[in-house]
Amino acid sequence: MSPLVTLSTASTYPESTAASFEIAARLGYDGLEVMVLNDPVSQDPEALLRLRDHYGIAITSIHAPCLLISQRVWGSEPWPKLQRAQAAAELLGASTVVVHPPFRWQRDYARDFVAGIDAMADETDVRFAVENMFPWRAASRAFAAYLPSWDVREDDYRHTTLDLSHTSVSGSDALEMAADLDERLVHVHLADGSGSSRDEHLVPGRGTQPCAELLQGLGRSGFDGQVVIEISTRKAVDRFEREADLREALAFARRHLAGQPDALDATELRS
Amino acid sequence: MRLGVLDVGSNTVHLLVVDAHHGAAPIPAHSHKTGMRLAELIDDGERITRAGIDSLVSFVHSAQEVAEDFGVTEMMSFATSAIREAANGEDVLHEVRDRTGVDLQVLTGEDEARLTFLAVRRWYGWSSGRLLVLDIGGGSLEIALGTDEVPDVAVSVPLGAGRLTRAFLTTDPAHPDEVKAARKHTRATIAAVAGRITKVGEPRHVVATSKTFRSLARIAGAAPSSEGPFVRRHLDRDDLRAWVPKLAAMSARERADLSGVSAGRAPQLLAGAIVAEAALDLLGVERLEIAPWALREGVILERLDRIGR
Numbered sequence: 001m002s003p004l005v006t007l008s009t010a011s012t013y014p015e016s017t018a019a020s021f022e023i024a025a026r027l028g029y030d031g032l033e034v035m036v037l038n039d040p041v042s043q044d045p046e047a048l049l050r051l052r053d054h055y056g057i058a059i060t061s062i063h064a065p066c067l068l069i070s071q072r073v074w075g076s077e078p079w080p081k082l083q084r085a086q087a088a089a090e091l092l093g094a095s096t097v098v099v100h101p102p103f104r105w106q107r108d109y110a111r112d113f114v115a116g117i118d119a120m121a122d123e124t125d126v127r128f129a130v131e132n133m134f135p136w137r138a139a140s141r142a143f144a145a146y147l148p149s150w151d152v153r154e155d156d157y158r159h160t161t162l163d164l165s166h167t168s169v170s171g172s173d174a175l176e177m178a179a180d181l182d183e184r185l186v187h188v189h190l191a192d193g194s195g196s197s198r199d200e201h202l203v204p205g206r207g208t209q210p211c212a213e214l215l216q217g218l219g220r221s222g223f224d225g226q227v228v229i230e231i232s233t234r235k236a237v238d239r240f241e242r243e244a245d246l247r248e249a250l251a252f253a254r255r256h257l258a259g260q261p262d263a264l265d266a267t268e269l270r271s
Numbered sequence: 272m273r274l275g276v277l278d279v280g281s282n283t284v285h286l287l288v289v290d291a292h293h294g295a296a297p298i299p300a301h302s303h304k305t306g307m308r309l310a311e312l313i314d315d316g317e318r319i320t321r322a323g324i325d326s327l328v329s330f331v332h333s334a335q336e337v338a339e340d341f342g343v344t345e346m347m348s349f350a351t352s353a354i355r356e357a358a359n360g361e362d363v364l365h366e367v368r369d370r371t372g373v374d375l376q377v378l379t380g381e382d383e384a385r386l387t388f389l390a391v392r393r394w395y396g397w398s399s400g401r402l403l404v405l406d407i408g409g410g411s412l413e414i415a416l417g418t419d420e421v422p423d424v425a426v427s428v429p430l431g432a433g434r435l436t437r438a439f440l441t442t443d444p445a446h447p448d449e450v451k452a453a454r455k456h457t458r459a460t461i462a463a464v465a466g467r468i469t470k471v472g473e474p475r476h477v478v479a480t481s482k483t484f485r486s487l488a489r490i491a492g493a494a495p496s497s498e499g500p501f502v503r504r505h506l507d508r509d510d511l512r513a514w515v516p517k518l519a520a521m522s523a524r525e526r527a528d529l530s531g532v533s534a535g536r537a538p539q540l541l542a543g544a545i546v547a548e549a550a551l552d553l554l555g556v557e558r559l560e561i562a563p564w565a566l567r568e569g570v571i572l573e574r575l576d577r578i579g580r
Contacts, residue, residue, distance in 0.1 A: 068516040072447050105444065105522060136517060138490040138529040145517070197492060198513055 031060030110147035134170035168193020215256035275343035281310035281409025297571035310433035352410025380427020384413035386569030400475030409433035432543035480565035483543035489531025500563035
């Protein structure tokens with residue numbers, strides 16, 4: 001069976017979390033990753049449960065609020081945020097919680113992070129997939145903003161997320177990172193980047209990351225995790241343009257996972 | 272003749288010695304400065320503190336001596352927002368005059384905007400067409416727009432990086448509620464004047480001056496100051512937008528680790544970024560260029576223009 005291709009609710013921003021459910025269901029995504037952000041609906045598992053049942057689309061992963069812009073979401077203490085993410089995932093039937101490594105100023109959290117994540121994973125079936133980040137580039141110098149490291153290969157995590165916009169910013173070879181993570185790679189944030197210092201989250205295929213090769217490799221290897229479309233459609237002028245990008249990304253993922261890079265996709269034919 | 276220019280700014284007090292003749296470039300032969308941050312030496316009643324006045328007086332004294340040593344025959348002395356906006360600004364000016372004999376001229380915000388505009392116009396020349404010039408000082412934000420050497424509109428609002436930091440960003444790292452309040456205040460203040468600027472017309476070239484803009488451009492990837500004034504440096508709004516939350520999350524000490532950010536300016540850089548982002552958004556600017564000349568050069572240029580041939 002081919003891996004699930006799901007939609008991050010971040011991909012429809014600035015539209016609401018609720019809009020993501022409707023769009024994902026209609027465009028034929030296999031599920032949703034809920035990015036917990038300022039939108040109160042994204043923070044409320046009961047509300048998410050009702051949306052899930054109303055639109056009939058599975059919630060397959062939860063992205064914990066550990067971004068710069070979600071520092072105060074679900075409180076400001078890091079561990080309780082992860083506990084709430086785990087509880088939400090359990091309630092909603094999501095298999096995975098995506099977590100970023102701590103920021104460098106969260107010193108206590110960072111010191112216990114690897115062991116703490118491991119201990120939490122012992123008590124649940126939910127997988128905590130720690131995501132690769134990137135050094136912040138200020139002028140020509142790199143600023144290590146994450147601890148223990150932005151590169152999740154350097155620490156002993158049971159499960160990891162590979163984000164192809166982040167590999168673009170960090171200048172990492174995504175295929176090599178996937179190979180190094182091997183079985184620990186359970187979750188992919190599919191996006192593209194042009195190699196600039198900006199975290200671009202482009203539609204896959206529009207940048208320089210080896211998106212197609214990675215997907216083909218995952219397809220061949222029997223990868224049973226999720227491929228989450230996490231692109232920025234913030235600059236889309238309207239719903240129509242946003243949906244066109246979301247369709248294109250979904251078709252791209254399905255085509256390459258199936259090892260048919262030249263195939264016309266059913267979703268494209270329908271549209 | 273040798274001209275001395277004493278600039279009492281909100282972040283630095285600066286003496287420049289210039290060889291002045293009609294048509295000369297406003298480039299200093301010597302510079303002597305102190306980062307005394309007058310905008311931060313202000314008490315709860317918006318008064319410059321006793322310590323602030325005393326250190327200003329002592330710097331003015333030492334500047335006079337340096338000027339004499341360099342053979343300066345004429346001194347121009349001016350002050351900007353820190354003294355202009357201080358509740359006891361008049362008293363400070365009197366005290367400086369009584370104790371040093373130096374009569375500081377207080378530039379209005381519009382003068383600051385106008386003279387900065389002149390310097391930028393001379394740097395780029397007429398080929399730049401209609402210019403929009405932005406400058407974030409310690410005490411105020413200056414905005415000027417126009418097609419000539421004198422701008423068609425020149426505006427100053429009290430949104431300096433030091434002032435905004437002192438008024439809103441009291442914790443370190445800044446509490447998100449403080450950042451939000453600073454952002455809201457900044458946007459409301461700029462929005463109130465934006466119409467006066469944008470109605471003049473679309474700029475052909477957008478230029479920013481000031482240390483704040485230089486630091487922001489630098490962290491976003493522009494060339495360091497060591498590469499000199501003739502390298503083109505830009506700041507893109509998207510890059511700035513990506514940096515604001517990062518700067519907000521970092522402590523002042525961490526910001527000082529960024530290349531292009533001095534320890535003295537690191538505390539204000541977040542406020543500067545908030546003001547810069549708001550100005551770009553509300554004036555519809557996608558990208559700007561950093562110019563090396565600003566207010567001081569404008570003051571000197573205007574003076575040189577009045578020297579007979």
